[in-house]
Amino acid sequence: MTIMKKSIPVGLAAVLLTAACSSGTNANSDSGGDNKTLTLASVDQGSIEDVVKAFEAANPGVKVNFTTSGADQYQAQIRTQLSSGTAPDVMTVWPGNGNPGATYVLAKPGYLLDLSDQPWAAKLPDSFKSVAQYDGKTYNALFGLNGIGAVYNDDALAKSGLKAPTTWSQLLTFCRDAAAKGTPAYALGIQDNWVTQLVLYGLAATVVFGQDRDFNTKLAGGQATFAGSAWTQAMAKYQDMSKAGCFQENPLGTSYEASQTLAATGRTLGIVQGNWIISLLKGKNPSGKFTMTALPATDDPATFLMPAAAGAGYGVNAKAKNKELALEFITFVMSPAGMKLFNEKQGSLPTLPDAGTTVDPGLTELTTFVRENRTVPFMDQLWPNAKVQQTMLSGLQEVFSNQATADAVLKDMDAEYKKGE
Amino acid sequence: MKRFSQWVLVTSVPKVRRRSRVTPPWWFTLPALLLFAFVVLVPSARGVYYAFTDWDGLDPELAFVGLRNFTDMLNDGDALQAVWHTLLIAVAITVIQNGIGLLLALGVNSTIKTRNFLRVLLFAPAVVTPIVTAYLWRNLLGPDGAVNAVLGPWGRDWLGDPDLALWMVVLVVVWQFAGYSMVIFLAGLQSIPREIYEAAAIDGTGPVRRFWSIVRPLLAPAITINLMLSIIGGIKLFDQVYALTGGGPGHATDTISTLIYKDAFTLGEFGYSIALAVVLTVIVAIVSAGQFAVLSRNERAAS
Numbered sequence: 117m118t119i120m121k122k123s124i125p126v127g128l129a130a131v132l133l134t135a136a137c138s139s140g141t142n143a144n145s146d147s148g149g150d151n152k153t154l155t156l157a158s159v160d161q162g163s164i165e166d167v168v169k170a171f172e173a174a175n176p177g178v179k180v181n182f183t184t185s186g187a188d189q190y191q192a193q194i195r196t197q198l199s200s201g202t203a204p205d206v207m208t209v210w211p212g213n214g215n216p217g218a219t220y221v222l223a224k225p226g227y228l229l230d231l232s233d234q235p236w237a238a239k240l241p242d243s244f245k246s247v248a249q250y251d252g253k254t255y256n257a258l259f260g261l262n263g264i265g266a267v268y269n270d271d272a273l274a275k276s277g278l279k280a281p282t283t284w285s286q287l288l289t290f291c292r293d294a295a296a297k298g299t300p301a302y303a304l305g306i307q308d309n310w311v312t313q314l315v316l317y318g319l320a321a322t323v324v325f326g327q328d329r330d331f332n333t334k335l336a337g338g339q340a341t342f343a344g345s346a347w348t349q350a351m352a353k354y355q356d357m358s359k360a361g362c363f364q365e366n367p368l369g370t371s372y373e374a375s376q377t378l379a380a381t382g383r384t385l386g387i388v389q390g391n392w393i394i395s396l397l398k399g400k401n402p403s404g405k406f407t408m409t410a411l412p413a414t415d416d417p418a419t420f421l422m423p424a425a426a427g428a429g430y431g432v433n434a435k436a437k438n439k440e441l442a443l444e445f446i447t448f449v450m451s452p453a454g455m456k457l458f459n460e461k462q463g464s465l466p467t468l469p470d471a472g473t474t475v476d477p478g479l480t481e482l483t484t485f486v487r488e489n490r491t492v493p494f495m496d497q498l499w500p501n502a503k504v505q506q507t508m509l510s511g512l513q514e515v516f517s518n519q520a521t522a523d524a525v526l527k528d529m530d531a532e533y534k535k536g537e
Numbered sequence: 538m539k540r541f542s543q544w545v546l547v548t549s550v551p552k553v554r555r556r557s558r559v560t561p562p563w564w565f566t567l568p569a570l571l572l573f574a575f576v577v578l579v580p581s582a583r584g585v586y587y588a589f590t591d592w593d594g595l596d597p598e599l600a601f602v603g604l605r606n607f608t609d610m611l612n613d614g615d616a617l618q619a620v621w622h623t624l625l626i627a628v629a630i631t632v633i634q635n636g637i638g639l640l641l642a643l644g645v646n647s648t649i650k651t652r653n654f655l656r657v658l659l660f661a662p663a664v665v666t667p668i669v670t671a672y673l674w675r676n677l678l679g680p681d682g683a684v685n686a687v688l689g690p691w692g693r694d695w696l697g698d699p700d701l702a703l704w705m706v707v708l709v710v711v712w713q714f715a716g717y718s719m720v721i722f723l724a725g726l727q728s729i730p731r732e733i734y735e736a737a738a739i740d741g742t743g744p745v746r747r748f749w750s751i752v753r754p755l756l757a758p759a760i761t762i763n764l765m766l767s768i769i770g771g772i773k774l775f776d777q778v779y780a781l782t783g784g785g786p787g788h789a790t791d792t793i794s795t796l797i798y799k800d801a802f803t804l805g806e807f808g809y810s811i812a813l814a815v816v817l818t819v820i821v822a823i824v825s826a827g828q829f830a831v832l833s834r835n836e837r838a839a840s
Contacts, residue, residue: 188802188803191802192594192801192802195594195595195805196594198595199594199595199596199597216594216595216802216803216804216805221595221805222595225595225596225597225598227595307696307697307782307783307785307786308783309783309785364680365680365694366680366694366697367697368694368696368697368698368785368786369678369679369680369694369695369696369697369698370679370680370697371675371679374679374680374681501804502803502804502805503804506799506803506804510784510785510787510788511787513785513786513787514699514786514787514788516786517697517698517699517786517787517789519699519786519787519789520787
């Protein structure tokens with residue numbers, strides 16, 4: 117039933133896209149010039165529109181036919197289009213591995229065009245290169261990056277008279293004090309299960325990768341496991357935070373949306389989230405000021421790392437109808453002008469240093485961490501399949517509702533990890 | 538509705554009039570059958586093939602794996618739990634929704650003044666799209682929602698508590714569709730001739746006896762339809778679960794349908810997901826065939 121419902125819009129989109137392509141070819145034979153129509157599918161609702169406008173303005177006569185959709189729907193649609201040969205010329209591709217629209221997943225069967233010879237490919241910092249590549253070749257134009265940390269509502273914090281914690285011990289005291297004042301420290305909306313991972317990633321960055329930056333390599337080589345590593349400490353600290361009253365009551369019944377309202381209106385002092393939350397919080401409280409810091413996970417701030425990872429980028433269809441125009445579009449996205457436009461709209465940081473993007477003042481600490489190479493990619497980006505992350509997400513919900521123990525969840529993740537691709 | 542009540546009348550009192558007709562030749566059904574085969578049967582059969590492969594929805598190369606997807610299911614705790622949830626939800630919805638629907642129908646079939654207004658009011662939720670109702674209830678049942686505001690200290694985390702969440706799904710479905718069952722029961726009730734009630738009243742029967750000996754047997758066709766619709770709807774429940782809880786917390790409210798969706802579109806395990814869909818189809822077929830056989834036997838006995 118669901119599959120049927122899903123396939124209707126997918127089928128429609130496919131028809132529309134083919135129609136778009138063929139009309140482009142017709143126009144071509146009339147004018148006798150180059151093909152001027154590019155097809156594009158994207159998940160960057162709210163920012164791709166402006167980028168397309170700017171691209172069309174910079175290339176007179178060029179028309180971009182684009183569709184946007186949510187990530188879930190997009191992942192289903194793009195796979196159907198790729199396997200039936202009706203995919204657009206340029207499309208959203210996620211970095212690394214671990215989701216159905218990721219670089220590894222799409223590049224492995226040969227659906228993506230090799231972009232290694234593009235001038236920006238060599239300039240990408242190493243931590244992004246690893247997730248833009250498959251088998252040593254670059255396939256993904258990653259333009260923006262996001263980080264996870266504790267975001268504070270400055271006004272609420274000032275009113276409480278408390279100071280944002282900078283060590284793990286301070287964090288627990290901060291949580292107890294905040295809870296005693298009736299405004300819990302952090303809003304947590306884990307009814308939407310993807311939110312469950314954010315606090316854990318914030319803790320694991322320092323606790324796991326602070327000790328061992330090569331942990332992922334060891335995990336892949338079979339020399340390390342989740343259940344037998346510092347991941348158990350990260351899990352334990354997550355539960356310590358919960359016990360210390362860091363989060364508002366009933367987090368499992370609280371949605372992502374509701375958690376934003378809590379933090380924006382000062383009913384909690386902050387929220388542990390990605391930097392994208394700042395523009396959402398400002399949407400709910402336009403006069404509010406929000407500042408992001410690393411989530412303290414040990415008592416030595418010098419060892420803190422922040423999870424920071426490239427967001428979804430763009431790949432070119434290996435069978436693109438209009439390869440040249442597709443590459444021109446990618447070049448535009450990776451140019452200082454395109455990158456600035458995209459990142460300022462999305463509230464993210466640029467992946468290339470010379471983009472001149474104006475970053476929200478609340479993200480100063482994240483910018484510093486990125487510049488000082490004190491970041492680790494989101495942990496799931498290098499896991500071999502999507503099941504590992506999904507096991508973690510529903511497992512964390514089970515931990516919060518006492519249906520499972522943290523150790524059992526980590527063991528399940530190990531089991532799924534070992535199944536490989 | 539009018540057409541439906543006529544149908545109820547004809548089936549429940551079959552001996553009244555039976556027109557003799559010439560049976561039309563079977564090949565009259567051919568165009569419809571061909572269309573049905575082209576749109577439903579052939580694609581479904583081709584789809585079933587993928588249940589025996591390791592297709593990931595993307596890779597054009599797929600391997601035939603025989604029954605492996607089905608044997609994997611037996612070792613998959615999440616899948617077994619989802620089957621259990623599905624059956625639990627289906628039975629609970631069928632019993633509660635039809636119980637309430639029948640009581641409502643008896644109520645608005647009486648001579649109270651506001652009955653027409655009540656009929657519209659009680660049927661109204663069934664007109665709304667399930668996904669909208671579910672989002673509405675998700676807000677009402679939230680920790681800061683209207684339900685907890687009314688209950689005060691007795692408030693709970695309705696959707697975040699794994700012991701309660703499944704029953705909240707049932708509650709939302711029953712709230713929405715009890716009026717739907719009511720309308721079908723009402724149509725059945727109105728087809729019962731007034732004379733029978735009058736005769737029974739003259740014989741001195743009370744309301745309980747009247748219900749048991751007259752209304753219940755004559756309502757058999759409506760009961761059959763209602764039970765069929767609600768049990769099938771319950772078994773393939775998706776929208777409400779997905780919008781209310783997303784199957785969570787953890788897997789506490791996952792049904793077969795939500796697992797099918799997750800396995801295919803989040804995990805890219807299309808082969809396994811289609812195998813689950815095949816199992817769901819078989820369950821629906823067995824349950825509805827069994828139920829139909831039992832109920833139509835009762836119907837014949839009653840008429």
